[in-house]
Amino acid sequence: GYEVRRLIASLLRPQLKVERVFLLYDPPGDTQVREPADETLYSFMSLDFEAPDHVDARAIVEAFPQGSVALVLLLQTLERTLLDALEQAEDVGFTIGYDRSERDVPSIAPHAQNDYHAGFYPIVRVIADLWNRLAELEPELARTLSRGWRQLPFMLFRRLAIFAMTDAVHPVADLGEASQRPSGDWIGCSFPPPQVTTPGGGHA
16 A cells, blocks of 8 residues: 555665765965865765665565556656655756766666665666566556656666666667657766666676
8 A cells, every 4th residue: 555655665765875074184385275166065075875774675576566556556656756866866966977876776687786786776676676577467557657767857767768668568669769868869878887688688
């Protein structure tokens, strides 16, 4: 029910962590003038997003009811939760320039390179795995849900869409559209390179 979905969302939502930065001041002999304009938010604090401790994404997926209606409702809840966390990350500059949320998710599909990653990874892992289950039960519902991801403004959602559109429930044209920016340019990879693992084991 609703309370279970809300609990799962709260367990998976990346939480903003703010820490004070301890500055090393210049030695007394340094006469270089430091302009206040050179100082930014990151001059005074360190910002990161962390998942709650001891979250077992696989256990959540395995324990959740198998019905398609329950899956859709949970996926919609987690989609809103991820979008909210990414909007907060954008507000504090976490996704500006180099999108640090992508650093948490080297590969959307299960892969050894995801080991020891946290932050945005657990919620993305659960969304991807639940979508796979829905695609087996109700392909049309799964297509509708994943097509909506490519319309959302953050790269993690675009990568989720590309991951889903490598599945046979989607026509090939969907993958081509998801792999392009609105400008028509092909989506590139940031560093470290995020990857999408296809069912055959390759990376897209």
